Amino acid sequence: MTEPRFDQDVCIIGGGGHVGLPFALICADSGLRTVIYDVDSRKVQQIRAGEMPFVEEGAEEVLRRVLANGRLTVEDTTDPIRRCRLLVMIIGTPVDEHLNPSFSAIDRALRACWQHLRDGQTLILRSTVFPGTSQRIQRMLADAGLRIGVACCPERVAQGYSLREFRELPQLLSAFDAETRDAARGLFARFTRDFVEMEPMEAELCKLMTNAWRYIQFATVNQFYMLATSCGLDFDRILQGCRFNYPRMAGMPGPGLAAGPCLVKDTMQLGAFSHNHFMLGHSAMLVNEGLPSHLIELARREADLGRMKVGILGMAFKAESDDPRDSLAYKLRKLLALEAREVLCTDPYVCDPSLVPLEQVLAEADALFVATPHRVYRELPPIEGKLVIDVWSCLRRPAPAAAPAVSEPTTSPVTAGT
Numbered sequence: 001m002t003e004p005r006f007d008q009d010v011c012i013i014g015g016g017g018h019v020g021l022p023f024a025l026i027c028a029d030s031g032l033r034t035v036i037y038d039v040d041s042r043k044v045q046q047i048r049a050g051e052m053p054f055v056e057e058g059a060e061e062v063l064r065r066v067l068a069n070g071r072l073t074v075e076d077t078t079d080p081i082r083r084c085r086l087l088v089m090i091i092g093t094p095v096d097e098h099l100n101p102s103f104s105a106i107d108r109a110l111r112a113c114w115q116h117l118r119d120g121q122t123l124i125l126r127s128t129v130f131p132g133t134s135q136r137i138q139r140m141l142a143d144a145g146l147r148i149g150v151a152c153c154p155e156r157v158a159q160g161y162s163l164r165e166f167r168e169l170p171q172l173l174s175a176f177d178a179e180t181r182d183a184a185r186g187l188f189a190r191f192t193r194d195f196v197e198m199e200p201m202e203a204e205l206c207k208l209m210t211n212a213w214r215y216i217q218f219a220t221v222n223q224f225y226m227l228a229t230s231c232g233l234d235f236d237r238i239l240q241g242c243r244f245n246y247p248r249m250a251g252m253p254g255p256g257l258a259a260g261p262c263l264v265k266d267t268m269q270l271g272a273f274s275h276n277h278f279m280l281g282h283s284a285m286l287v288n289e290g291l292p293s294h295l296i297e298l299a300r301r302e303a304d305l306g307r308m309k310v311g312i313l314g315m316a317f318k319a320e321s322d323d324p325r326d327s328l329a330y331k332l333r334k335l336l337a338l339e340a341r342e343v344l345c346t347d348p349y350v351c352d353p354s355l356v357p358l359e360q361v362l363a364e365a366d367a368l369f370v371a372t373p374h375r376v377y378r379e380l381p382p383i384e385g386k387l388v389i390d391v392w393s394c395l396r397r398p399a400p401a402a403a404p405a406v407s408e409p410t411t412s413p414v415t416a417g418t
């Protein structure tokens with residue numbers, strides 16, 4: 001049988017997404033003939049027009065360059081797949097409304113591409129997948145008589161900083177045969193030097209455990225925050241005590257609303273994989289998801305929220321991002337709507353018609369909750385005369401009348417200045 005000829009190097013399936021698009025850009029910018037395939041036609045139009053559909057450091061310039069030099073083409077049909085040697089799948093892999101992994105997304109995507117799959121292609125799974133998915137896909141292809149190698153190389157970049165991190169992070173590398181592993185290595189070796197070789201299921205678990213680990217760390221510190229602030233203590237001062245010149249605590253994160261499109265769902269995938277015996281993961285979810293109501297409870301102790309107009313600063317799931325997916329700011333808004341006279345929300349990046357400008361929130365709100373620690377809030381002058389609930393310690397505090405001694409913490413940072 002003659003080897004098929006491919007006139008394109010790589011197709012990114014789901015290439016209009018938050019991690020797919022930066023990866024497509026870096027491929028095209030390295031000289032590979034790159035095709036984006038994405039079902040979202042609106043995004044496809046936008047990308048073709050040289051506009052990034054979301055905030056991504058340094059990406060717009062690269063996008064314009066690779067469109068102009070013809071290295072990148074952007075499609076909302078599956079036709080170009082048959083012309084590509086490497087297929088990189090990086091579609092969303094959500095959990096369902098019961099927090100169980102949904103297996104259908106990858107299967108649906110694969111079925112849609114099926115008629116264009118050809119012997120000699122390599123399929124690299126880059127989405128975060130339920131353990132065993134790569135093996136299942138590999139069997140599906142083999143059972144259909146397709147000679148397509150399957151690799152599993154999970155993406156680990158931090159959304160918003162992908163172009164930089166692609167080059168800095170080691171690449172997890174796994175496949176079911178040496179030829180496929182070499183093909184995947186050949187792709188990633190264009191951007192990165194370090195590889196960690198493992199078996200496909202090890203790579204799947206490694207990625208899920210990385211996210212679950214971070215989620216549990218955030219939950220731990222959030223629980224400490226709740227313990228301390230429940231009895232009126234200044235958690236910042238405790239955190240400073242834990243970390244200062246004490247290397248064993250150097251990695252301790254600060255408290256904050258921990259959610260977003262990956263951490264919760266990946267922790268829940270691991271929960272499902274363990275047949276719901278992943279106690280730490282489920283406990284972490286209870287703590288992190290409970291933080292918004294704890295913040296409201298702290299405010300309730302200081303003031304009658306029912307009489308107040310309340311402002312939420314930041315709706316994105318993390319700082320300097322425009323992504324509101326699974327942001328706990330929206331949960332906070334929902335809960336506050338039951339308590340307060342009115343809730344005003346603002347965010348400098350998130351595109352949501354229900355949001356209002358920062359100036360309006362600062363002028364009208366009697367109480368402020370910081371939900372996302374965007375830089376612009378760190379740069380505000382100290383807020384006077386309002387109840388402030390700031391779990392991130394992001395806002396500047398008004399100068400205290402008399403600085404309290406370190407050994408006698410008497411003020412709560414989250415209720416500074418009513």
Ligand SMILES: NC(=O)c1ccc[n+]([C@@H]2O[C@H](COP(=O)([O-])OP(=O)(O)OC[C@H]3O[C@@H](n4cnc5c(N)ncnc54)[C@H](O)[C@@H]3O)[C@@H](O)[C@H]2O)c1
Pocket residue numbers: 013014015016017018019020037038039040043090091092093105108109110112126127128129155156157158159261262
């Ligand atoms: N967002 C992150 O920070 C991050 C980091 C590392 C890994 N991941 C993982 O990467 C994967 C993608 O995440 P994301 O945040 O980029 O999601 P996303 O929703 O931003 O992007 C997914 C893209 O896939 C497209 N798509 C969906 N179904 C498709 C199909 N059948 N065919 C073609 N295109 C399809 C969507 O239109 C979308 O543009 C997930 O598994 C996620 O867990 C995400």
